[in-house]
Amino acid sequence: xxxxxxxxxxxxxxxxxxxxxxxxxxxxxxxxxxxxxxxxxxxxxxxxxxxxxxxxxxxxxxxxxxxxxxxxxxxxxxxxxxxxxxxxxxxxxxxxxxxxxxxxxxxxxxxxxxxxxxxxxxxxxxxxxxxxxxxxxxxxxxxxxxxxxxxxxxxxxxxxxxxxxxxxxxxxxxxxxxxxxxxxxxxxxxxxxxxxxxxxxxxxxxxxxxxxxxxxxxxxxxxxxxxxxxxxxxxxxxxxxxxxxxxxxxxxxxxxxxxxxxxxxxxxxxxxxxxxxxxxxxxxxxxxxxxxxxxxxxxxxxxxxxxxxxxxxxxxxxxxxxxxxxxxxxxxxxxxxxxxxxxxxxxxxxxxxxxxxxxxxxxxxxxxxxxxxxxxxxxxxxxxxxxxxxxxxxxxxxxxxxxxxxxxxxxxxxxxxxxxxxxxxxxxxxxxxxxxxxxxxxxxxxxxxxxxxxxxxxxxxxxxxxxxxxxxxxxxxxxxxxxxxxxxxxxxxxxxxxxxxxxxxxxxxxxxxxxxxxxxxxxxxxxxxxxxxxxxxxxxxxxxxxxxxxxxxxxxxxxxxxxxxxxxxxxxxxxxxxxxxxxxxxxxxxxxxxxxxxxxxxxxxxxxxxxxxxxxxxxxxxxxxxxxxxxxxxxxxxxxxxxxxxxxxxxxxxxxxxxxxxxxxxxxxxxxxxxxxxxxxxxxxxxxxxxxxxxxxxxxxxxxxxxxxxxxxxxxxxxxxxxxxxxxxxxxxxxxxxxxxxxxxxxxxxxxxxxxxxxxxxxxxxxxxxxxxxx
Amino acid sequence: xxxxxxxxxxxxxxxxxxxxxxxxxxxxxxxxxxxxxxxxxxxxxxxxxxxxxxxxxxxxxxxxxxxxxxxxxxxxxxxxxxxxxxxxxxxxxxxxxxxxxxxxxxxxxxxxxxxxxxxxxxxxxxxxxxxxxxxxxxxxxxxxxxxxxxxxxxxxxxxxxxxxxxxxxxxxxxxxxxxxxxxxxxxxxxxxxx
Numbered sequence: 001x002x003x004x005x006x007x008x009x010x011x012x013x014x015x016x017x018x019x020x021x022x023x024x025x026x027x028x029x030x031x032x033x034x035x036x037x038x039x040x041x042x043x044x045x046x047x048x049x050x051x052x053x054x055x056x057x058x059x060x061x062x063x064x065x066x067x068x069x070x071x072x073x074x075x076x077x078x079x080x081x082x083x084x085x086x087x088x089x090x091x092x093x094x095x096x097x098x099x100x101x102x103x104x105x106x107x108x109x110x111x112x113x114x115x116x117x118x119x120x121x122x123x124x125x126x127x128x129x130x131x132x133x134x135x136x137x138x139x140x141x142x143x144x145x146x147x148x149x150x151x152x153x154x155x156x157x158x159x160x161x162x163x164x165x166x167x168x169x170x171x172x173x174x175x176x177x178x179x180x181x182x183x184x185x186x187x188x189x190x191x192x193x194x195x196x197x198x199x200x201x202x203x204x205x206x207x208x209x210x211x212x213x214x215x216x217x218x219x220x221x222x223x224x225x226x227x228x229x230x231x232x233x234x235x236x237x238x239x240x241x242x243x244x245x246x247x248x249x250x251x252x253x254x255x256x257x258x259x260x261x262x263x264x265x266x267x268x269x270x271x272x273x274x275x276x277x278x279x280x281x282x283x284x285x286x287x288x289x290x291x292x293x294x295x296x297x298x299x300x301x302x303x304x305x306x307x308x309x310x311x312x313x314x315x316x317x318x319x320x321x322x323x324x325x326x327x328x329x330x331x332x333x334x335x336x337x338x339x340x341x342x343x344x345x346x347x348x349x350x351x352x353x354x355x356x357x358x359x360x361x362x363x364x365x366x367x368x369x370x371x372x373x374x375x376x377x378x379x380x381x382x383x384x385x386x387x388x389x390x391x392x393x394x395x396x397x398x399x400x401x402x403x404x405x406x407x408x409x410x411x412x413x414x415x416x417x418x419x420x421x422x423x424x425x426x427x428x429x430x431x432x433x434x435x436x437x438x439x440x441x442x443x444x445x446x447x448x449x450x451x452x453x454x455x456x457x458x459x460x461x462x463x464x465x466x467x468x469x470x471x472x473x474x475x476x477x478x479x480x481x482x483x484x485x486x487x488x489x490x491x492x493x494x495x496x497x498x499x500x501x502x503x504x505x506x507x508x509x510x511x512x513x514x515x516x517x518x519x520x521x522x523x524x525x526x527x528x529x530x531x532x533x534x535x536x537x538x539x540x541x542x543x544x545x546x547x548x549x550x551x552x553x554x555x556x557x558x559x560x561x562x563x564x565x566x567x568x569x570x571x572x573x574x575x576x577x578x579x580x581x582x583x584x585x586x587x588x589x590x591x592x593x594x595x596x597x598x599x600x601x602x603x604x605x606x607x608x609x610x611x612x613x614x615x616x617x618x619x620x621x622x623x624x625x626x627x628x629x630x631x632x633x634x635x636x637x638x639x640x641x642x643x644x645x646x647x648x649x650x651x652x653x654x655x656x657x658x659x660x661x662x663x664x665x666x667x668x669x670x671x672x673x674x675x676x677x678x679x680x681x682x683x684x685x686x687x688x689x690x691x692x693x694x695x696x697x698x699x700x701x702x703x704x705x706x707x708x709x710x711x712x713x714x715x716x717x718x719x720x721x722x723x724x725x726x727x728x729x730x731x732x733x734x735x736x737x738x739x740x741x742x743x744x745x746x747x748x749x750x751x752x753x754x755x756x757x758x759x760x761x762x763x764x765x766x767x768x769x770x771x772x773x774x775x
Numbered sequence: 776x777x778x779x780x781x782x783x784x785x786x787x788x789x790x791x792x793x794x795x796x797x798x799x800x801x802x803x804x805x806x807x808x809x810x811x812x813x814x815x816x817x818x819x820x821x822x823x824x825x826x827x828x829x830x831x832x833x834x835x836x837x838x839x840x841x842x843x844x845x846x847x848x849x850x851x852x853x854x855x856x857x858x859x860x861x862x863x864x865x866x867x868x869x870x871x872x873x874x875x876x877x878x879x880x881x882x883x884x885x886x887x888x889x890x891x892x893x894x895x896x897x898x899x900x901x902x903x904x905x906x907x908x909x910x911x912x913x914x915x916x917x918x919x920x921x922x923x924x925x926x927x928x929x930x931x932x933x934x935x936x937x938x939x940x941x942x943x944x945x946x947x948x949x950x951x952x953x954x955x956x957x958x959x960x961x962x963x964x965x966x967x968x969x
Contacts, residue, residue: 071860071890120882150863441892441920442885588923590916599882612881613888613901615916621923674892714893716926 041250048254051235057270058283059394059603060163060170063377064156065370065401066444066598067118070130071151074137075709078109080404081130081137085111087403088157089295099125100299107131110143114296116155119398119599119607128152157403158290160374161280162381164391168279172286173394173603176266180298183285184265185343186309190334192226196261200227200252227252230268274308275315278457282315292320292359302344303352306334307359320359328357371457372434372450373401376576377596379463384609385600394603400444400596405675408707409435409447410454413679416700417452420681424690432684433700434461436579437708438676442613443583443592446675448576459684466572467665467682471531471639471693472658473552473569475585475627477540478528480551482623484543485750490525490626491731494535501537501564511537511568514659514692523731525630525744529638531657533568540567554618555581556591569658578669578678585628586654586671588718589619621718622747628654628713629745631670639694640668643702651712653705657693664688666696673711677704721745727756735759848928852896861887861894868900877907895924895931902938911942918942933962 013019068084070076076084082092082104090100090111102111108131115125127143130152140149163170176184188195194202202225209223224232231251236244255264273281274288282291288308289297300308310330311318320327332353339349377399381390389395413433421431437447450460459465481488496519501509511533513519519532527535540548545562552560552571557580560571576594584591592615599610631654634640635647639657647653655670666681666689679697683689689696717723725741727734731752734741738758746752849855852865868883881904887897898921905914918935925931936959943951 069860069886069889071858073858073860074890120879151860439889439892441888590920607878610878610882612913613885613917614913615920616912617916617919716924718923719927 060161061395067156171283174286200256396601402446406447470569470658479627485747493521496535529633555584589624659692666691668697668701675710730756732756911945915942
């Protein structure tokens with residue numbers, strides 16, 4: 001009995017009604033709790049499944065430059081080609097070690113090209129020897145064979161992306177199968193050692209981290225698995241609460257039940273935050289590779305992979321462009337782990353830790369290189385596609401940007417604008433400049449610079465600044481007149497005398513010549529070459545404002561007021577607009593709407609749209625030829641004459657200076673055989689600069705055309721134009737009796753009929769000619 | 776472009792003129808000396824009914840046919856000194872067109888124009904690709920451009936007029952088509968009688 005007493009007392013304790021109710025209550029609470037937790041898990045499970053399945057990567061459109069094409073006879077020196085390869089992220093070495101490498105030798109470059117899926121064809125990786133010298137390309141040979149190539153197209157430079165403005169999220173999607181295996185290996189080694197064995201949460205990892213943290217006295221190691229990190233990045237906030245931790249761990253375990261390890265890893269590789277580039281957030285290793293190393297992920301070397309894995313820990317703290325020492329230390333730690341694990345050899349380890357980080361300077365990749373051009377692309381795309389499609393569908397946009405032309409234009413603006421500023425002792429940073437270069441045929445925009453700091457993605461003066469164009473407008477008045485060959489030709493005497501015009505508001509407008517002189521009667525072409533205002537106004541009034549406005553429209557710009565002041569350039573235009581109207585003259589009267597986008601592909605490489613050359617014959621060739629001839633005189637003997645000091649001798653270029661009131665804007669627009677270039681120099685506050693077109697913009701333009709090695713104009717008179725010998729003194733027909741003659745083009749049947757006084761044989765016949773010569 | 780006549784030049788001119796006289800084919804003063812062979816000579820006319828903005832009162836002069844000479848013009852791009860790269864792209868474009876991929880042909884020809892932007896054969900082929908793509912306006916413009924750059928080559932010009940005729944036909948401009956075809960035939964006749 002005594003033995004049973006405690007038991008009976010225990011039972012009696014249990015049997016006490018209060019305790020029994022308490023136990024029942026506890027049991028119920030546990031059951032309810034368990035039920036609720038189960039319900040929570042079930043809901044979370046559903047959530048995880050649908051949300052992960054519904055993860056749609058934000059894939060900003062990728063913007064590419066025009067590809068570099070190399071062919072025998074191309075006027076590209078080997079040194080230039082090498083420079084272009086370097087800019088594409090190709091690496092020079094003693095051996096070809098894979099795509100994106102080259103070996104320089106005497107008289108050739110051996111190149112292992114990258115495969116690239118162009119919209120028209122997929123181009124495989126190739127090993128090519130490019131022979132050449134300092135003048136140009138000699139030949140292209142396929143290595144290891146006798147085969148030669150007629151043409152080689154390189155993978156185009158990635159110059160930017162159209163990411164969503166609200167999140168700034170930018171990425172280049174990669175597939176696990178295309179990633180160099182060393183990357184996931186290293187990532188797992190450093191971030192989640194048990195990745196392939198744990199079920200979403202790692203107890204060993206937690207213990208290991210706790211031990212390490214206790215030993216160090218502060219947090220040195222996180223215990224989150226890659227799965228947990230992914231869950232947090234994809235679905236959860238950054239708050240550090242127990243609730244979030246529990247949700248994160250639960251979701252991680254659930255996710256592992258539904259999705260394979262490889263899928264989780266691939267998602268992680270594309271999601272992880274690896275840096276911030278101004279408003280742009282660099283997501284995923286694919287973009288990070290471009291952003292930090294300017295090359296695709298599959299070309300990364302061990303020390304580069306180690307660096308990317310090193311900064312996963314915290315890319316703002318471990319910023320490779322700022323915290324070089326900190327990042328190098330952590331990279332070397334990662335390299336040590338790689339060597340200890342046998343993922344790299346001891347030799348590779350020793351070599352790798354000696355290397356600098358090797359990140360490209362500046363914004364990195366091409367992405368931040370050409371803000372003004374990408375801005376133009378973005379504006380043009382906005383009219384063609386939905387914002388949502390541009391920022392999330394991974395479209396691939398192929399543009400017309402020519403990296404070489406862009407570089408030359410940038411160099412000119414960034415070097416010459418400060419120099420001009422200095423020459424006038426202006427306050428540093430007050431003078432601005434912008435420029436546009438396009439191709440003559442096809443109207444492709446090859447380069448755009450929106451300000452003296454070409455990297456600064458701010459105000460784009462090449463597109464957004466509309467300023468009066470001054471005398472750049474004059475050729476359109478002359479072209480209008482020359483379309484009336486029965487009334488005007490290049491020798492027609494114009495009256496350079498004062499003129500008073502009554503404006504619609506009742507005021508009298510009395511334009512003056514720039515030199516404040518009156519030049520009397522001047523030949524039409526000379527009035528343009530010397531940019532005489534009064535002669536131009538007389539001519540414009542004669543042909544009529546409406547007709548001049550029509551000529552502007554036919555050249556590609558119709559926002560022109562119908563006022564006589566347009567003869568002298570009271571028309572507001574951006575440099576890009578000027579490039580449009582000058583390119584119509586440069587291409588013999590064919591209006592080609594300027595192109596920046598050539599093709600748009602889906603992320604899988606399916607062609608979506610292509611933008612072909614579009615041209616329309618809007619201005620008659622003969623009068624355009626005559627106008628161009630007068631614009632050649634601008635450089636030969638007129639206001640643009642300074643250019644002859646820098647342009648290659650024997651080459652023909654045409655252009656026009658432009659200066660606005662009180663020297664606020666200095667312009668030069670002109671062209672050769674293959675390039676149209678427009679330069680503007682002025683101030684953002686629109687105050688006077690002290691520069692005329694000839695002393696400001698022309699200086700930049702001349703050197704630009706020289707540096708571009710732009711072809712000269714090939715003077716090919718249209719079929720309806722005849723070239724006639726003229727006596728320059730009288731502007732009348734010359735014959736061999738005249739001493740000095742000038743050959744001037746005229747529209748056929750509209751040549752001057754009258755002979756000059758020097759032509760004593762006014763009824764010249766071949767026989768009289770002979771007589772005159774032997775007289 | 777000023778020609779400064781010196782005494783020496785005068786002598787040379789005299790000799791040249793004498794040569795012309797002796798050869799018995801003196802040309803009238805002022806006649807075009809730049810055109811050599813059979814040419815249509817006038818720039819491609821916009822078809823009647825097409826309005827060209829901005830053209831003032833300019834009316835292209837009527838064609839004056841210069842005498843036929845034996846100057847030989849290249850019939851095809853292969854007869855020219857076009858670069859290998861351009862020839863290769865041109866050939867690929869021809870193949871693409873033949874295979875029904877006119878859009879690909881268009882892109883290849885545009886690449887060729889990056890290399891030789893003033894090659895009239897390439898512009899002509901581009902006009903053909905535009906026709907395949909049912910873009911008659913673009914076809915006509917490209918054919919006009921080709922003529923502008925053809926330096927009077929009658930083979931190119933005849934081909935361009937034929938293209939323009941079919942472009943106008945496709946646009947429903949029967950009158951313009953007949954006019955263009957007549958120009959093509961005229962050149963063809965002149966060539967066959969040469």
